[in-house]
Amino acid sequence: MLNQIDLTRKVTRDVYKLEKEPLEKQLARLQREAIELKIPIIVVFEGWSGSGKGTLINRLILNLDPRRFSVHTINPPTEEERFRPYLWRFWTKTPARGRMTIFDRSWYNELIYNPETKKFSESEWQQRIQEINSFERQLADSGCLILKFFLHISKDEQKRRFDKLLANDATSWRITKTDWKKHRKYDTYIRFTEMLLSKTDSEYAPWRIVEANNRRFAVLKIFKRVVEAVERKVNEVRTAQGAEYSKEETDAGMKDMQVSILSGIDLSKTIERPDYVKQLDIYQDRIRELEHEVYIRRIPIIICYEGWDAAGKGGNIRRITGNLDPRGYDVIPIAAPNDIEKRHHYLWRFWKEIPKAGHIAIFDRTWYGRVMVERVEGFCSAVEWKRAYREINEFEEQLVNYGTVLVKFWLHIDQEEQLQRFQSREKDPDKQWKLTEEDWRNREKWDVYLQAVDEMLFRTSTPQAPWTIIEANSKYFARLKALKTVIDAIEAQLAKK
Amino acid sequence: MLNQIDLTRKVTRDVYKLEKEPLEKQLARLQREAIELKIPIIVVFEGWSGSGKGTLINRLILNLDPRRFSVHTINPPTEEERFRPYLWRFWTKTPARGRMTIFDRSWYNELIYNPETKKFSESEWQQRIQEINSFERQLADSGCLILKFFLHISKDEQKRRFDKLLANDATSWRITKTDWKKHRKYDTYIRFTEMLLSKTDSEYAPWRIVEANNRRFAVLKIFKRVVEAVERKVNEVRTAQGAEYSKEETDAGMKDMQVSILSGIDLSKTIERPDYVKQLDIYQDRIRELEHEVYIRRIPIIICYEGWDAAGKGGNIRRITGNLDPRGYDVIPIAAPNDIEKRHHYLWRFWKEIPKAGHIAIFDRTWYGRVMVERVEGFCSAVEWKRAYREINEFEEQLVNYGTVLVKFWLHIDQEEQLQRFQSREKDPDKQWKLTEEDWRNREKWDVYLQAVDEMLFRTSTPQAPWTIIEANSKYFARLKALKTVIDAIEAQLAKK
Numbered sequence: 003m004l005n006q007i008d009l010t011r012k013v014t015r016d017v018y019k020l021e022k023e024p025l026e027k028q029l030a031r032l033q034r035e036a037i038e039l040k041i042p043i044i045v046v047f048e049g050w051s052g053s054g055k056g057t058l059i060n061r062l063i064l065n066l067d068p069r070r071f072s073v074h075t076i077n078p079p080t081e082e083e084r085f086r087p088y089l090w091r092f093w094t095k096t097p098a099r100g101r102m103t104i105f106d107r108s109w110y111n112e113l114i115y116n117p118e119t120k121k122f123s124e125s126e127w128q129q130r131i132q133e134i135n136s137f138e139r140q141l142a143d144s145g146c147l148i149l150k151f152f153l154h155i156s157k158d159e160q161k162r163r164f165d166k167l168l169a170n171d172a173t174s175w176r177i178t179k180t181d182w183k184k185h186r187k188y189d190t191y192i193r194f195t196e197m198l199l200s201k202t203d204s205e206y207a208p209w210r211i212v213e214a215n216n217r218r219f220a221v222l223k224i225f226k227r228v229v230e231a232v233e234r235k236v237n238e239v240r241t242a243q244g245a246e247y248s249k250e251e252t253d254a255g256m257k258d259m260q261v262s263i264l265s266g267i268d269l270s271k272t273i274e275r276p277d278y279v280k281q282l283d284i285y286q287d288r289i290r291e292l293e294h295e296v297y298i299r300r301i302p303i304i305i306c307y308e309g310w311d312a313a314g315k316g317g318n319i320r321r322i323t324g325n326l327d328p329r330g331y332d333v334i335p336i337a338a339p340n341d342i343e344k345r346h347h348y349l350w351r352f353w354k355e356i357p358k359a360g361h362i363a364i365f366d367r368t369w370y371g372r373v374m375v376e377r378v379e380g381f382c383s384a385v386e387w388k389r390a391y392r393e394i395n396e397f398e399e400q401l402v403n404y405g406t407v408l409v410k411f412w413l414h415i416d417q418e419e420q421l422q423r424f425q426s427r428e429k430d431p432d433k434q435w436k437l438t439e440e441d442w443r444n445r446e447k448w449d450v451y452l453q454a455v456d457e458m459l460f461r462t463s464t465p466q467a468p469w470t471i472i473e474a475n476s477k478y479f480a481r482l483k484a485l486k487t488v489i490d491a492i493e494a495q496l497a498k499k
Numbered sequence: 500m501l502n503q504i505d506l507t508r509k510v511t512r513d514v515y516k517l518e519k520e521p522l523e524k525q526l527a528r529l530q531r532e533a534i535e536l537k538i539p540i541i542v543v544f545e546g547w548s549g550s551g552k553g554t555l556i557n558r559l560i561l562n563l564d565p566r567r568f569s570v571h572t573i574n575p576p577t578e579e580e581r582f583r584p585y586l587w588r589f590w591t592k593t594p595a596r597g598r599m600t601i602f603d604r605s606w607y608n609e610l611i612y613n614p615e616t617k618k619f620s621e622s623e624w625q626q627r628i629q630e631i632n633s634f635e636r637q638l639a640d641s642g643c644l645i646l647k648f649f650l651h652i653s654k655d656e657q658k659r660r661f662d663k664l665l666a667n668d669a670t671s672w673r674i675t676k677t678d679w680k681k682h683r684k685y686d687t688y689i690r691f692t693e694m695l696l697s698k699t700d701s702e703y704a705p706w707r708i709v710e711a712n713n714r715r716f717a718v719l720k721i722f723k724r725v726v727e728a729v730e731r732k733v734n735e736v737r738t739a740q741g742a743e744y745s746k747e748e749t750d751a752g753m754k755d756m757q758v759s760i761l762s763g764i765d766l767s768k769t770i771e772r773p774d775y776v777k778q779l780d781i782y783q784d785r786i787r788e789l790e791h792e793v794y795i796r797r798i799p800i801i802i803c804y805e806g807w808d809a810a811g812k813g814g815n816i817r818r819i820t821g822n823l824d825p826r827g828y829d830v831i832p833i834a835a836p837n838d839i840e841k842r843h844h845y846l847w848r849f850w851k852e853i854p855k856a857g858h859i860a861i862f863d864r865t866w867y868g869r870v871m872v873e874r875v876e877g878f879c880s881a882v883e884w885k886r887a888y889r890e891i892n893e894f895e896e897q898l899v900n901y902g903t904v905l906v907k908f909w910l911h912i913d914q915e916e917q918l919q920r921f922q923s924r925e926k927d928p929d930k931q932w933k934l935t936e937e938d939w940r941n942r943e944k945w946d947v948y949l950q951a952v953d954e955m956l957f958r959t960s961t962p963q964a965p966w967t968i969i970e971a972n973s974k975y976f977a978r979l980k981a982l983k984t985v986i987d988a989i990e991a992q993l994a995k996k
Binding site for chain 2: 040042082085086087088089090093094096098099100125128129133136140141143144146300302342345346347348349350353354356357358359360389393396400401403404406
């Protein structure tokens with residue numbers, strides 16, 4: 003999902019000047035509060051070479067009380083360090099209560115570029131990941147605030163920066179052969195980085211992606227994230243001490259700075275009807291063949307549909323199933339949980355519907371309701387939906403490990419397209435039933451939903467269970483892309499065995 | 500550690516009659532409260548074949564409201580079940596809020612006897628363990644109370660029960676060839692069972708060992724454990740709802756029923772002085788050779804000393820180090836944490852002292868203070884010490900994975916021996932400094948400490964980092980056993996590489 007994040011975002015010089023100073027003051031004040039409340043804080047900076055970690059760290063610490071923080075730059079381990087367990091040098095650098103420790107690279111340093119260098123076996127890597135997760139959990143459990151930033155720049159931007167550094171004798175030494183080698187393999191590294199981030203993303207130490215193509219954007223985003231997180235922690239501690247604090251979370255102006263995947267999606271994609279009809283036939287024939295083959299080979303298939311209201315889920319599903327043998331598949335429509343379902347863990351009703359090996363289950367809406375509608379409408383607590391990303395990733399990992407082909411669709415349309423579809427539904431007596439008051443209400447919350455969806459796509463797009471975003475302004479295009487994605491996924495699994 | 504648990508414990512018929520009825524009433528009342536508060540409860544019964552799971556479950560449910568609980572007997576999976584991910588059949592059986600589900604064997608069923616049958620590869624087993632841990636954590640996070648019992652009987656008792664069943668035509672069919680095969684390999688299975696229990700023991704779903712040689716003891720213990728756990732959960736929920744409840748935990752009479760390892764230790768072991776002197780020389784020569792070899796091979800050694808006051812830790816350590824090259828080892832005395840240490844995670848000060856590969860670190864008291872003195876004296880919260888078992892196991896696993904030889908000693912003496920040593924210290928002007936007011940105070944809390952130590956030994960004796968209990972009423976015997984254990988552990992590690 004990293005390669006789908008919108009990196010074009012910018013902050014103008016004027017906005018930057020206007021916003022930076024108040025944020026610096028706020029942060030300095032919050033640092034004092036954290037000191038008073040004895041909160042230890044760890045800030046981790048990871049990211050591409052050339053993404054500007056050093057500069058950004060300097061901006062961050064400029065206004066902090068220098069007696070109360072330390073910056074550690076993590077290089078390859080020395081002999082002293084290699085002669086001890088991996089986390090030793092990080093454990094010994096963890097901050098005392100009331101102090102802040104900033105890591106310029108960290109325990110993730112050696113783990114990002116692994117498959118190329120073959121420093122680890124797969125099982126050693128798994129073990130290291132477990133150690134890191136237990137390290138962060140132990141610290142968080144004892145009251146430490148952990149902020150992890152990944153500075154993300156595009157391959158083009160990285161090249162631009164390398165070239166600029168090279169052009170200057172004073173800085174050219176900073177770009178090594180290894181840097182260039184890694185640059186050329188950017189696309190390989192991005193996949194391994196995704197794997198690392200998704201395996202170490204947790205509710206107690208979540209990853210924060212910083213779009214760093216534009217430095218001003220990156221500085222403000224980091225400031226806002228730190229302010230937001232420290233403020234929340236300070237309130238949490240004060241509340242635990244019995245103080246009355248407003249439950250409302252300050253968003254520190256983060257609203258416009260969230261990671262966005264959807265803003266980068268090109269919705270103009272379309273296809274002409276004659277091409278559509280021709281292609282549809284071919285795909286539907288192929289998927290029927292595959293339905294038979296997965297039955298023989300006992301491979302379970304799960305297809306998940308999520309998307310905006312009126313994005314065309316129903317019609318899209320019908321094109322998948324149109325030519326299938328009905329004994330081989332089930333469409334499972336997911337509505338609000340009923341009384342019995344409410345009395346169980348929210349995943350229970352989905353576990354019940356897991357298809358038998360060899361069968362296809364198509365979920366019309368899914369377990370992702372937890373981090374969308376339930377989050378936005380307050381049907382569950384913040385603790386619950388924040389925990390749910392990990393719960394869902396664990397759930398899907400079990401499905402995939404069992405051999406399931408898992409395809410997840412987000413059907414994406416823009417607000418104008420939705421409005422047109424709503425209006426045409428209103429006018430058409432045969433379609434009026436499809437449009438409810440609730441649809442209009444949800445539409446008004448578009449921005450809030452957008453934020454939840456973007457976070458969902460980022461946190462639950464794991465290498466083993468990635469999201470596919472379907473550009474759905476054109477229904478024809480959307481249907482063919484969905485069919486093609488399912489066919490490709492099944493063929494890939496068949497080729498494996 | 501399972502094979503060291505004291506299985507001789509009994510409850511007389513009179514006590515049983517006296518205690519059982521009130522417990523049944525209490526449990527029925529608590530079930531009603533849990534229903535009212537909508538608490539879901541899972542009770543898992545695992546244990547040796549012949550340990551009496553069926554009978555014990557029947558006793559437990561006799562007085563419960565049958566409309567509110569279900570019992571599931573877990574057999575090898577059917578086709579329906581095999582055609583879905585492993586946990587599917589358990590997820591679908593999880594209780595609704597306010598209901599209790601009892602599992603006669605469970606998701607652990609197929610995992611206990613693995614290495615013999617080779618059903619899994621090592622990595623598949625690890626994956627299954629992760630799935631189970633995430634399953635239990637997800638349920639616990641959503642408010643479910645999980646009770647896991649392991650019914651433990653000795654090999655002899657198992658044989659006795661098999662023979663009895665065989666003698667009767669009505670029951671002889673129940674003992675299969677497989678049962679006998681497993682019986683013969685009891686000692687193999689016990690190790691794998693330990694591994695499974697230690698990998699799935701957590702603060703949210705801890706294992707409870709039930710000494711089941713004596714059925715009356717087992718019944719009462721299970722009743723008391725269930726009463727205790729449900730009562731705590733009920734109070735927790737009521738408190739979260741704003742009700743004022745006493746923080747004091749009812750122990751439901753559990754005090755005399757805790758798992759005990761120490762009660763089975765034979766403290767009469769001793770050795771004559773001439774033999775001691777001769778053997779000491781041999782061992783001290785050998786350990787000096789090994790010191791050199793681990794330096795060359797860069798193997799780190801950590802030796803942990805815990806034990807009762809006046810158990811002879813100091814003298815014992817001096818016999819280990821007596822002949823060593825001082826450049827190769829360090830003795831690290833652990834006292835109460837100082838001001839700086841208190842500002843960090845409690846493991847921080849131990850991480851700092853991790854020896855460099857090739858060196859020997861001897862800890863005179865250790866990180867186990869967390870689950871002994873800090874627990875007993877209330878220096879940390881119950882949440883903190885309960886969490887610490889897992890934190891410590893994770894910590895030690897990292898040490899061992901790095902290649903460390905980790906030896907953990909509990910120096911055990913009885914109360915009379917301690918009194919004699921205290922008194923002789925009092926009289927000896929050269930030793931008076933060793934005896935403090937605190938030693939006398941701790942002595943008065945012997946029983947509370949005993950309980951904490953027994954729980955510590957059980958929960959942190961993992962296959963990769965087992966405890967060695969040193970019978971220390973005889974100082975000579977204790978010193979030789981410690982030396983021998985260290986020598987054996989180092990030699991085993993050297994042989995590996």
